[in-house]
Amino acid sequence: MPIIARALLSAALLVLGLGAGPAPAAGKIRVVATTTDLKALTEAVGGKLVDVDALARGNQNPHDLEVRPSLMVKVRRADLLIVNGLELDQWAEVVVQGANNPNVIPGARGRVEASSGVPLLEVPQTRVDRSMGDVHPVGNPHYTADPGTVGVVTANILAGLARVAPEQRGIFERNREEFLARLDRALAGWSAEMAPFKGARIVVDHNMWPYFLARFGLVQAGSIEERPGIPPTPAHLTRLIASMKADKVRLILTVPWGDQKLAARIAQETGARVVVAASAVGAVKGAEGYLETIDYNVKSIAQAMK
Structure with missing residues (x-):
């Protein structure tokens, strides 16, 4: 049986109750992010109102994550899925397929494309093929390495959180403003250094x-x-x-x-x-x-x- 098929079958069993996992604190928004950067930024915006999991570990190669049933279970329970996009986390679509959560499919209210609006670098101007290696045809996906992109990324995260919890928008906005103020102060120091x-x-x-x-x-x-x-x-x-x-x-x-x-x-x-x-x-x-x-x-x- 192919690896992905085995993963989907195992995920189905887990979703049926063999691996539900612990529930988040009462009233918290369940968020899954594909990377630890997006997890951290979501926690900065969501504060105490969110419970956030990352699918990839920080010390992993995010391009080549092994799709496991446990990841599908996390996404199955999510109110919001935040993806890096730009083909860094293409494996997330296999996870979403196995999770059977219509709220986080592309275009759904519980889906956030974190890269939306980020000025991209290294967008190929010619046709890309596999002989060129792992070239990303829509631009380099490692935008969160630049703190200057965080304003756009956190705006996308805020919009997603507000879609699933509109009554908390004011809190999300204050959290984001406070975090960006801290980031701006830090960025001035980093630039000088x-x-x-x-x-x-x-x-x-x-x-x-x-x-x-x-x-x-x-x-x-x-x-x-x-x-x-x-x-x-x-x-x-x-x-x-x-x-x-x-x-x-x-x-x-x-x-x-x-x-x-x-x-x-x-x-x-x-x-x-x-x-x-x-x-x-x-x-x-x-x-x-x-x-x-x-x-x-x-x-x-x-x-x-x-």
């Missing part, structure tokens, strides 16, 4: 940082992946190391689920430092909230660049 490194060239192991780099004026000088999602060839690594030496690249930015041994070997050959960045909330110790995650990345990069 990163200002000395504006224009610095760095190498990444996975193409998830264009929004973050653009926000703080850093330049991606290369990638360990020759093409998105495809392991590098020896020839590519030889070229990358040569270019890093020529350009005096001082930093390799990696994700927790990347090949740390390979990054360390490249760093040893080039003299660069490796920073294992928080690719999402909860990806590393010290990145337990959204503001803490951005702060962790800024401080880690600034320290490595000194």
Whole structure:
């Protein structure tokens, strides 16, 4: 039996009562987000009125989440589903199919497309095919790495919460305003901390940082992946190391689920430092909230660049 078919069958049994799980506190809105970033931002807007689960863990590769029946059960019980979109979490549609919850299908009142209205980067201008690797045909999906997108994202979340609990809109609006005020103060500090490194060239192991780099004026000088999602060839690594030496690249930015041994070997050959960045909330110790995650990345990069 195919994996997805087995998952759907198992989910059906769980939904019938073999794995209902604990209920949230009385009166709370049940929210499921596909990523931990969206979970944290939903908690910031919803406050005490929401009970939020994330389908992906912060230290996972969000592109390749294994669809399990337990995820379908969470979505089956949800009042609201918040998706990252832009093909980062395509697996969510399999989860929704197995959950059999009409309130969270695309276009339903309980569905939030968090990327709606976000100015996108790396939107392909030509036809995309699989030979190019895991190129996203509608733009790079890692927009929450840039705190500058949070105003739009939290507005989308607020609208979704208000659809399912319109009587609480005022509370959601106040929560969002307070959070954005905190974010603005933090962003001023982060920008000042990163200002000395504006224009610095760095190498990444996975193409998830264009929004973050653009926000703080850093330049991606290369990638360990020759093409998105495809392991590098020896020839590519030889070229990358040569270019890093020529350009005096001082930093390799990696994700927790990347090949740390390979990054360390490249760093040893080039003299660069490796920073294992928080690719999402909860990806590393010290990145337990959204503001803490951005702060962790800024401080880690600034320290490595000194």
